Amino acid sequence: MRRGSSDGTRSATADSSAPLDRIICRSPSMAAVLRDIEKIAPVDVSVLLLGESGTGKELLAQAIHELSSRARGPFVAINCPAIPETLLESELFGHEKGSFTGAVQQTLGKIESANGGTLFLDEIGDIPQSMQVKLLRFLQSQVIERVGGGRPRQVNVRIVYATNQDLGHQIAEGRFREDLFYRINQVAVRVPPVRERGGDAVLLANHFLKRFAAEFGREPRGFSSEALQMIGAYRWPGNVRDIENRVRRAVIMGRGSVITAADLDLAEPEFSENLIDLRQARQRAEAEVLRQALAQTGSNLSQAAKLLGISRPTLYSLLRQHEIGTLGLRREQLSGGVTGRLSWRDGIDVAG
Numbered sequence: 001m002r003r004g005s006s007d008g009t010r011s012a013t014a015d016s017s018a019p020l021d022r023i024i025c026r027s028p029s030m031a032a033v034l035r036d037i038e039k040i041a042p043v044d045v046s047v048l049l050l051g052e053s054g055t056g057k058e059l060l061a062q063a064i065h066e067l068s069s070r071a072r073g074p075f076v077a078i079n080c081p082a083i084p085e086t087l088l089e090s091e092l093f094g095h096e097k098g099s100f101t102g103a104v105q106q107t108l109g110k111i112e113s114a115n116g117g118t119l120f121l122d123e124i125g126d127i128p129q130s131m132q133v134k135l136l137r138f139l140q141s142q143v144i145e146r147v148g149g150g151r152p153r154q155v156n157v158r159i160v161y162a163t164n165q166d167l168g169h170q171i172a173e174g175r176f177r178e179d180l181f182y183r184i185n186q187v188a189v190r191v192p193p194v195r196e197r198g199g200d201a202v203l204l205a206n207h208f209l210k211r212f213a214a215e216f217g218r219e220p221r222g223f224s225s226e227a228l229q230m231i232g233a234y235r236w237p238g239n240v241r242d243i244e245n246r247v248r249r250a251v252i253m254g255r256g257s258v259i260t261a262a263d264l265d266l267a268e269p270e271f272s273e274n275l276i277d278l279r280q281a282r283q284r285a286e287a288e289v290l291r292q293a294l295a296q297t298g299s300n301l302s303q304a305a306k307l308l309g310i311s312r313p314t315l316y317s318l319l320r321q322h323e324i325g326t327l328g329l330r331r332e333q334l335s336g337g338v339t340g341r342l343s344w345r346d347g348i349d350v351a352g
């Protein structure tokens with residue numbers, strides 16, 4: 001679907017499947033994001049996608065493009081920090097022949113090449129101050145000037161921005177311009193990390209397992225029950241990208257009849273990273289313990305409640321609060337291996 005290149009830019013070609021169906025999820029938190037995207041996409045506003053690395057921001061940006069009236073136009077992505085500061089201006093705005101050493105020919109900038117379509121500015125929180133000023137000027141005028149002169153050109157692009165930075169903090173620290181922030185923050189969507197998506201990790205792992213098995217012509221083995229428990233309990237700091245990478249590797253390297261936790265290189269669940277705030281830390285620990293109790297009891301809610309020393313109603317409400325579904329962890333699925341037919345429309349399942 002995509003071609004990659006080393007300069008940090010990518011382009012996408014349309015896929016026949018409905019854009020949102022490519023986004024695998026079942027958790028209420030992600031379903032809410034997709035509903036927002038459906039509403040925002042057809043309206044010609046700029047969108048700011050906020051979320052950790054690997055949560056699917058670029059996939060959502062493509063979906064926004066494909067669900068918009070610009071779908072037949074280009075989708076041009078640019079990963080701002082991947083481009084050296086000295087080249088970023090010409091990358092965005094283009095340059096005239098001879099405008100600097102190495103500018104051997106006139107080159108179209110990414111903004112101009114997205115004319116009539118959508119420009120995806122990834123990691124916008126990391127662009128240098130000098131570029132912030134130039135970008136702001138463009139947003140105010142919709143006019144670009146190539147490096148090294150030439151006549152100003154009117155460009156019609158919709159911009160989707162993404163960042164994993166806390167822009168409020170960046171502004172407070174003087175690293176990000178407040179006036180630019182207000183320009184780009186027309187509509188913001190927070191994309192939750194995988195650890196806030198209930199049973200989505202297991203769903204995603206099964207999805208990638210099927211996909212890579214087919215792609216590499218391997219027998220589609222299932223995950224061991226221990227692997228499924230680990231997938232459900234792991235914090236996934238690298239989010240969907242990390243699930244994708246580990247499953248790809250396991251499909252290529254694994255030998256046994258099932259994929260094990262060791263094939264996925266999953267260790268004990270992590271508790272220790274970045275415990276900045278006590279409330280967050282408590283929430284996180286609580287969610288982990290709930291997942292472990294479900295895993296240990298094969299999602300038998302009575303047993304899990306007993307194990308945790310709480311009542312069933314309390315357990316229900318905690319599962320709902322943490323958006324933890326039990327479908328992905330049920331016994332028959334633990335032994336049955338690949339599930340993966342659930343979609344975000346199926347909703348949460350804690351009624352057992």
Ligand SMILES: Nc1ncnc2c1ncn2[C@@H]1O[C@H](COP(=O)(O)OP(=O)(O)O)[C@@H](O)[C@H]1O
Pocket residue numbers: 022023024025051052053054055056057058059060162204240241244
């Ligand atoms: N919900 C999802 N369903 C299927 N694949 C996903 C999903 N979210 C992300 N991916 C895949 O995970 C990888 C990382 O996603 P990406 O959009 O690049 O994340 P980000 O831009 O937030 O870093 C990509 O290969 C993407 O296709």
Ligand SMILES: [Mg+2]
Pocket residue numbers: 053054057058122
């Ligand atoms: Mg990205």
